[in-house]
Amino acid sequence: xxxxxxxxxxxxxxxxxxxxxxxxxxxxxxxxxxxxxxxxxxxxxxxxxxxxxxxxxxxxxxxxxxxxxxxxxxxxxxxxxxxxxxxxxxxxxxxxxxxxxxxxxxxxxxxxxxxxxxxxxxxxxxxxxxxxxxxxxxxxxxxxxxxxxxxxxxxxxxxxxxxxxxxxxxxxx
Amino acid sequence: xxxxxxxxxxxxxxxxxxxxxxxxxxxxxxxxxxxxxxxxxxxxxxxxxxxxxxxxxxxxxxxxxxxxxxxxxxxxxxxxxxxxxxxxxxxxxxxxxxxxxxxxxxxxxxxxxxxxxxxxxxxxxxxxxx
Numbered sequence: 001x002x003x004x005x006x007x008x009x010x011x012x013x014x015x016x017x018x019x020x021x022x023x024x025x026x027x028x029x030x031x032x033x034x035x036x037x038x039x040x041x042x043x044x045x046x047x048x049x050x051x052x053x054x055x056x057x058x059x060x061x062x063x064x065x066x067x068x069x070x071x072x073x074x075x076x077x078x079x080x081x082x083x084x085x086x087x088x089x090x091x092x093x094x095x096x097x098x099x100x101x102x103x104x105x106x107x108x109x110x111x112x113x114x115x116x117x118x119x120x121x122x123x124x125x126x127x128x129x130x131x132x133x134x135x136x137x138x139x140x141x142x143x144x145x146x147x148x149x150x151x152x153x154x155x156x157x158x159x160x161x162x163x164x165x166x167x168x169x170x171x172x173x
Numbered sequence: 174x175x176x177x178x179x180x181x182x183x184x185x186x187x188x189x190x191x192x193x194x195x196x197x198x199x200x201x202x203x204x205x206x207x208x209x210x211x212x213x214x215x216x217x218x219x220x221x222x223x224x225x226x227x228x229x230x231x232x233x234x235x236x237x238x239x240x241x242x243x244x245x246x247x248x249x250x251x252x253x254x255x256x257x258x259x260x261x262x263x264x265x266x267x268x269x270x271x272x273x274x275x276x277x278x279x280x281x282x283x284x285x286x287x288x289x290x291x292x293x294x295x296x297x298x299x300x301x302x303x
Contacts (some may be wrong), residue, residue: 028197033188042190050201056204121286 005069009060020060024053027073034077037138038119052076055099062168070163074149081138085123085130112164122164123172129164132157 005026011019031052055076063072063109118139122133147157272295279288
């Protein structure tokens, strides 16, 4: 099977910017979608996606195909989201953003502000747990792939998710 | 609390928002170019700072004594630290030092006959002075 991503990256490494644009367009919607799941804000998601593709433009020159491009992209997405979480935490502390009042979890799970509350809580999780939740919830990846992206085994990914859920319960109480 | 684990798994939004790809690519390239410019500027500033630091390290270090000396240097000390010979020195002694050095220089450069000739000239001058 032809690996289109690989072909585009090779052309880009030879200086073809059109191939890079094609690569961006190929993964644009998924990347924005990943951030939209976390931020619930289209403008912010597009800005974060821009950050991702700026990083890729710099680092893809040295990409040597030891992993799949999508795996690499998940890692860049995760790192960008982690930076966003850190920035967002400070923004909440400084009251630059309106903080949502906490209500009954069960009844309000489906509302958009609970989503915001949920991701604020995810931002407070330890790094590994946060990464597993991001990949599981925002990307819907199976544990096997999560393990591959994070460089851990299938079982460890599952354990991290289990701990993350327990911690989230504590934070959201 | 319900089953948060299962709820979380269902908590995925399939993003179906419209994205203006052309505008996105344009903005992206502007940002990339801006980033490259900033990076070049950063490198230039870093290299310039490094050169300044190296230059500072390579400069001979002035000791505190030297600094104090320069600060307290007065006109009367000019003669004391100058390599020029004092005006009041014995002219014959000065001449003899000059001759000796000249002889050494000619001899070292292998001009033996010239050395001997020069000695003769010196002797002649001395005789005339007497």
